[in-house]
Amino acid sequence: MDLEWLVEFLKGMLKPVAAIVVVLLAALLSYFQKLGLEGEMVYSILRAFVQLSVIGFVLQFIFNQQNSGWILLAYLFMVSVASYTAGQRAKHVPRGKYVAGASILAGTAVTMLLLVLLKVFPFTPRYIIPVAGMMVGNAMTVTGVTMKRLRDDIKIQMGLVETALALGATPRQATLQQVKRALVISLSPVLDNAKTVGLISLPGAMTGLIMGGASPLEAIQLQIVVMNMLIGASTVSSIMSTYLCWPAFFTKAYQLETKVFTSD
Structure with a gap:
């Protein structure tokens, strides 16, 4: 057999x-x-x-x-690979791989937990592993871009950030505009994809179902869930990465860690 x-x-x-x-x-x-x-x-x-x-x-x-332990093992493996890849993109961010790993883990785990609790997906390998793979992949891309863009923007505008710090601003206040810009740039492709889904292209999950024999109505139901979870996981992961980057960008005295921004 x-x-x-x-x-x-x-x-x-x-x-x-x-x-x-x-x-x-x-x-x-x-x-x-x-x-x-x-x-x-x-x-x-x-x-x-x-x-x-x-x-x-x-x-x-x-x-x-049919063992839930294999779900966890496969999920952690995907997060590990994604952490390394995102960390490589933002290689000038100190401990970038760990920052990316924690951010991706937080965003995807929270999203997956909500989907399971709401009974959108059953907690079985056949459902959870493919869904987790899609979320981890998108979170990886968004997190890597966010970390790299934030570091690069602060480097370009070091003078403005240092002036704000000298006037008594906290690291968060001094880099608020840079954080916003990094998040907008990294999340824009995900949001643009959601706006044009079905108009320009049929996404993989929807195409796979249709080619597998499912009706278009069934396919769009799953695709709507997929787009929702990708936006949720990507947003949580990208925002988390900005918070985790700050300790490496500033000293305990609230000064820029210049060696982070002088290396290329």
Whole structure:
């Protein structure tokens, strides 16, 4: 029985393999345009192919276990990878990976808890792991952009911030405009996507359901939930990251930690 399942899986992979042709087309265009991206394109798609194949087997195993412990393990693994990636984007922020990890964990955990308590999703691996993956991925992107943008803006406007501190402002008051700007820039893509969803493109969750045989009405119900949770998790994570960044940006005497902003 297991061997039959493996044979069916390999048959199903014929279409994904055939779809690599479009990537090869992109690589050829890169070559003729002398962009130098063809190697990275091929590497990226092969890596994605291997990663998704492996995760398919892992999820198949977890779904068959019906054990909530596997949900927590998979969730923490996703948060760990996302923390490292977001920290790399904001590499000049001290302890950036830990700040990103705490922020992503807080935003996604709170959102997921509310969805489970409200019985929007049952607490089973088949529902929670894919949903958590979408939230963690978006929170990762937003958190990384927020941290990097906040640090860069303070660096550009160090004079204004130091003047405000000299006049008695707290770190929060002195960097209020920089924080607002960082949050607006990082959250704008998520909000713009929510405004145009269904008008410009059909998102992955909705497309997957429709292609899987669900009715469009059922698909939009899930997609509305997905958009709501992405906005909630991303907003909590990005705001949390600004609060956690402050201790590294200022000394105990409420002065700018200049070494944070002089390194490039």
